[in-house]
Amino acid sequence: MDADFPVGMLDSIRDVLAGNAARESGLDVYDDVFNSALAFPLQRQKELAWVMRQSRSIAPRVVMEIGVDKSGGLIHWTKCLPTVETVIACDIRGTPYSSLFEAAFSDVQFLWLERSSHSPEAVASVRDFLVNRKIDCLFIDGDTLAIAKDFDAYFPFMNHTGVVFVHDIKDHAPNVAFRQLADRGYRHERFVDTSDAEAELALEAKGIPPATPHAAWLRHWRGESCGVGALWMDGTETIAVPPQEDLDGGDSG
Ligand SMILES: C[S@@+](CC[C@H](N)C(=O)[O-])C[C@H]1O[C@@H](n2cnc3c(N)ncnc32)[C@H](O)[C@@H]1O
Numbered sequence: 261m262d263a264d265f266p267v268g269m270l271d272s273i274r275d276v277l278a279g280n281a282a283r284e285s286g287l288d289v290y291d292d293v294f295n296s297a298l299a300f301p302l303q304r305q306k307e308l309a310w311v312m313r314q315s316r317s318i319a320p321r322v323v324m325e326i327g328v329d330k331s332g333g334l335i336h337w338t339k340c341l342p343t344v345e346t347v348i349a350c351d352i353r354g355t356p357y358s359s360l361f362e363a364a365f366s367d368v369q370f371l372w373l374e375r376s377s378h379s380p381e382a383v384a385s386v387r388d389f390l391v392n393r394k395i396d397c398l399f400i401d402g403d404t405l406a407i408a409k410d411f412d413a414y415f416p417f418m419n420h421t422g423v424v425f426v427h428d429i430k431d432h433a434p435n436v437a438f439r440q441l442a443d444r445g446y447r448h449e450r451f452v453d454t455s456d457a458e459a460e461l462a463l464e465a466k467g468i469p470p471a472t473p474h475a476a477w478l479r480h481w482r483g484e485s486c487g488v489g490a491l492w493m494d495g496t497e498t499i500a501v502p503p504q505e506d507l508d509g510g511d512s513g
Contacts, residue, residue, distance in 0.1 A: 262329075262353060269330055272298035273357045276335060277364040283339050288312045293335050300474040301332030302401075303427070307488045308333065310451040311399070311425055312340045314490055318421055320396030324348035324386070326377040326410055327402030327427075331357050337399070338365050345369060346393065348386060350377045350402065377402050378409045386417055394419035401427035407437035411491075422493045430454075430487035438489040447494050452487035 276293045288309035294300050301308060315323070321343055328334045328349045338347055338361065347365075349355055350373035358372045371389045373382045396419045400410045407426055418424065426441070428434040430452050442448040460470065460478045470476040 265330065265353065265356065266298055269298045270357060270360065272296045273331055273335075273360055275299075277360055283342055283365070286316070286342065287340055290336065290339060293332055294474050295472050296332075297473055299330055299332050299335070300472070300477070301336065302329060302477065302485070303333060303488075304453060304456050304478075304486050306453045306456065307451050307486060308336055311488055311490075312336060314423060314425075314449075315341055315397045316343075318396055318423065319343040320422075322346040322348070322390070322393050322395050322419070323397040323399070324350070324395050324414065325399040325401065326350045326414075327400070328355060329353075329401075331355070331361070333399065333401070334361070337397075338368060347371075348373065348389070348395070350375075350382060352376045352402070378406055378413050383413050386414065390417055394422065396422045398422070398424045399427065400425065404428055404431065404433050407434055408441060411441055418493050420493050420495050424491045424493070426489045426491070428485055428487060429489045431484060435487075438491075441491055442489070446491040446496070448489060448491050450487065450489045454483040454486060457481065457483040457486070 276296050276299050289305050289312070294305055320341055323337045323341070323344055325334055325337060328351045334347070334349055338344060346369045348371045352375060354374040355372045358370065362370060371385065373385055375382050395414065395417050398414055398418060400407055402410060411424060426434055426438045429438045429450060457478045460475055461482065464479050470479055
């Protein structure tokens with residue numbers, strides 16, 4: 261499991277959530293989030309922008325992120341896509357910023373899942389919360405060793421016009437999982453762009469310090485921990501899904 265959330269994270273999130281006016285602007289990324297001290301997404305700007313553009317093309321109403329961490333991606337899901345009415349946010353370490361989001365986005369209905377995404381309790385909570393609604397966009401970025409388990413757990417709730425994103429597909433385990441899911445027959449696309457890391461490493465080689473914590477994070481990963489794949493449901497109504505009792509309830513994060 262990841263370390264505890266850093267001290268000061270809630271102040272950082274409060275700062276970037278100040279004011280909800282930008283929600284209608286249709287931006288793909290928010291620089292103030294990426295430049296924030298502690299609320300920046302553990303993603304690349306270009307890949308997150310790609311995800312937002314793909315998502316906007318289906319005017320999603322219900323989105324779910326597994327592994328919301330410090331909420332940098334979650335802020336984008338909520339602010340960049342004005343059609344979104346419902347957000348499901350899951351992280352095994354908790355979501356201590358839930359009340360900040362609910363205050364900032366009073367027109368959005370949230371479900372906060374502070375447990376393992378593939379626990380039967382999490383799956384049951386999503387089922388009971390959605391009733392007849394379906395998930396339009398599912399972003400899987402939690403336990404990198406259990407991506408297919410997450411996919412199978414939430415596939416029954418996916419809209420047949422929806423899309424499932426898998427993050428970190430440049431890394432071995434997510435790449436294998438994404439390819440195995442794609443081999444089931446879904447139309448799929450990949451987006452991998454490490455140009456931001458290369459630019460940061462060039463600055464590092466010149467002895468220039470990172471301008472932001474996100475820039476430091478890019479340098480740390482040196483072009484790894486990135487890439488995103490999309491699996492389009494394209495009308496798929498059913499697929500072989502393991503019975504719920506096969507889904508474990510433990511902490512595998
Ligand atoms: C790489 S971070 C996600 C970054 C985030 N999506 C973003 O855009 O900034 C991975 C997160 O997944 C969470 N996690 C790991 N295993 C999990 C599980 N089984 N269920 C839910 N969350 C999990 C971790 O606590 C961590 O916060």
